[in-house]
Amino acid sequence: MPDILNISCYKFTPLPDADILCTTLAERASALNLKGTVLLAEEGINFFLAAPPAAIYTFVNALREDPRFADLDPKESWSDTVPFRKMLVKVKREIIRMDHPTIRPAASRAPSVAPATLRRWLEQGHDDEGREVITLDTRNDYEVDEGAFRNTVDWRLTKFTEFPPALRTHKASLADKTVVSYCTGGIRCEKAAILMRNEGLEHVYQLEGGILKYFEETDGAFYDGGCFVFDERRAVGADLAITPLQSEGKDKPQQPT
Template identity: 30%
Template sequence: MTTYQTLLYYCYSPIANAEQFAADHLAFCKSLNLVGRIIVADEGLNGTVSGAKESCKTYIEAIHADERFSKTEFKIDEVAEPSFIKMHCRYKSEIVHSGLRDPKIIDPNRQTGKHLEPKEFQQMIDQEDVIILDVRSNYEHNLGKFKNAVTLDIENFRDFPEKINELAKYKDKKVLTYCTGGIKCEKASALLLHHGFNDVYQLHGGIIKYGKEANGEDFEGKCYVFDNRIAVDVNTVNPKIVSTCRNCGKTTPKMINCANPECNEHFTQCDECGEALQGCCSVACTTNPRNRKYDGTGYYVKVPQPVNKPVKA
């Protein structure tokens, strides 16, 4: 039986004195022995936290008890160990960086695409007048995506607005947007509507919820997640691996960071090439004297803080 959980959530809701809230919230999370990464902005919260089940239960109850966040939906994964090693809670300008901060143009509390529950999304994806749009970054959709999805060549979500003109040919289609947990779609769908797309939808709860409620059917590959797990399985109906090794082209689901700390590129690499290049993305990167020791995982972390023990009753 697992004793830990990982919670994924977001909530667009105005926060007064958000910088002070972030500091107070960090202290609260640490008091529960939670680890994770939370972004606080004037527009709301975006977080992934992990810890003992009882601590996670207390955290969820505390969030829901705050009327600003009472409608927050949590995606809950049972995990063998905490998915982070430290607790971070930081104030930033947006809870997902898009560069779109004009509420007259983008306000998820005012207008977004129509929310589709996973089963509804599943029923629509094969219709002829539908386009499935992945609004995530390259390294995410390279690892896994919905069958026949339109993907964009973007390094970060802040590049999404620059791609609107490329999508103009789909204005007469039903556009179904999706991302990991739903947060990016709130702004992406709103921006599409602002630019004249009339029939815009978004997958409520994202890929993670789709995996839980629709068994991940027709999601090909793995889903990238922003914690120590790096990637999770989604599809239990018709799974397949679609990602390939950057170096040799062999099919592989393994994603790592380049061992060269000055590069640190996120990419897919098979075990054989990982051993040959000692976790580097290229021969050039193998020569850096500061390279981190490759242990087969390609994941490099700092010394963990001692917060991962379940809270005693």
Template identity: 35%
Template sequence: MRAYQTLLYYCYSPIENAEEFAQQHLEFCKSLDLVGRIIVADEGLNGTVSGTQEACKAYMDTVHADERFAKTDFKVDEVDEPSFIKMHCRYKAEIVHSGLRNPQVIDPNKRTGVHLEPKEFLELKDREDVVILDVRSDYEHNVGHFKNAVRLDIENFREFPEKINELAKYKDKKILTYCTGGIKCEKASALLLHEGFENVYQLHGGIIKYGKEVGGKDFEGKCYVFDNRVAVDINQVNPTVVSTCFNCGAVSSKMINCANPECNEHFTQCDECGWKMDGCCSEACREHPRKRPYDGTGYYVKIPQSVDVSKRKYKKFPEKTLLTNE
């Protein structure tokens, strides 16, 4: 048994005075010496926290004791060290940004796709009348995805509503949605139903639970996670690596953030290119005066900064860090 655990969870449940709750919850987490990242919104909780076995048990027990969150499904990983550096608990408008002008029209507590347990998903996924839909961002599915899954070209889940028209050709199919832990599928499946899709399903507990309960069969590559582990193994049945190094094209599953904080591109880079490029995606970034020291991990604590995008002299990339799961 390892000394620490990492908990991945979410719960759609209305929270009154959610902004005040976020501050109180932060103090509670700190009292347990937990580290991680939690988003609190009027609609519920979305978090990943890490700490000792005892602290994680105390956290889960306390959350489950609150009737608002009694149904919370925790995905628990045993880890050698905490998966974060600091503890953050912030209030936001949504626990996962939907990109909808009026997100209230989609309420996962009222209507979502049919929840499939991992065994049911495994039994259905290869049928001819089924389409597997990855609702995650491109940087996530590039490092790992289900075999034959439809993958959307989106930099962030908030772009998902813009892709609905592209999915219209699958309206006569059973659509099996999946994501890391299940939270994005709650809104993605609800939106598909709202837009007239009839046979919509979602993988309950996401990729993480699928790996734990049925061995991860046919999940190709690794699963991107939103902590300093970056990507974790899922497939214990027929594993493979599908991602390639951004710089040289070699097969690699290692994802990093560019060492230039004004670029911060999230990309796959092999160890050889990592040291050669000093953790940067390009020579321009390697020579940038603000380049952060590279220690081989490509993981940096997020520091708020003001960036003048108009003055960039290199390719514009989405602002992503390892500390966000939207």
């Protein structure tokens, strides 16, 4: 069995002390010999880490001692080697850039749908109230090209800041349908769902935990291909094991854009 634990997690919560946390977490990650990325901002934390499991659990448990992070629930997968080359802890303006300051998930989350519920909706062809269900991919185009939910709505975004204007262009096509926004781990689809609600779309949900949680908690049905991940594995399948890339090309970012 592979012995390197990979985790991804985010939490929208006010962090006015992000600069102080940056120093603390950098020191802690270095002491545990972790590799990956931790992003901090006033709106919260987002991290992708890899190491032997004891080191990972030590880091996460220490984070949970802070009441703001007590309910962290990282998504887990395994690999034979560490898929990151270095450890980066950084403070940014947003942990996922949308350039839409009225969207503040820490203040009010959008409703979510559990992976098992989405799978059931997709299998039966409608939600529990009989409405047509549409999956909306909030990821970048090169991520979608590696795999997506069957018949998903894909606006060919090249960065997440393009989502708000794309929504305004296509909003009418989503009216009166149940829209489930999704992304790799949940962070982009959470902001996207809030924006759609604010723009007047009534039946909008985020996929709780994103594609990775869907893979973890279901059999992966109705999803074709792999899920692009922001490390040297590049993509994982429904079994959360490395899967061959569907497309080759220029180097991709090491974190969502």
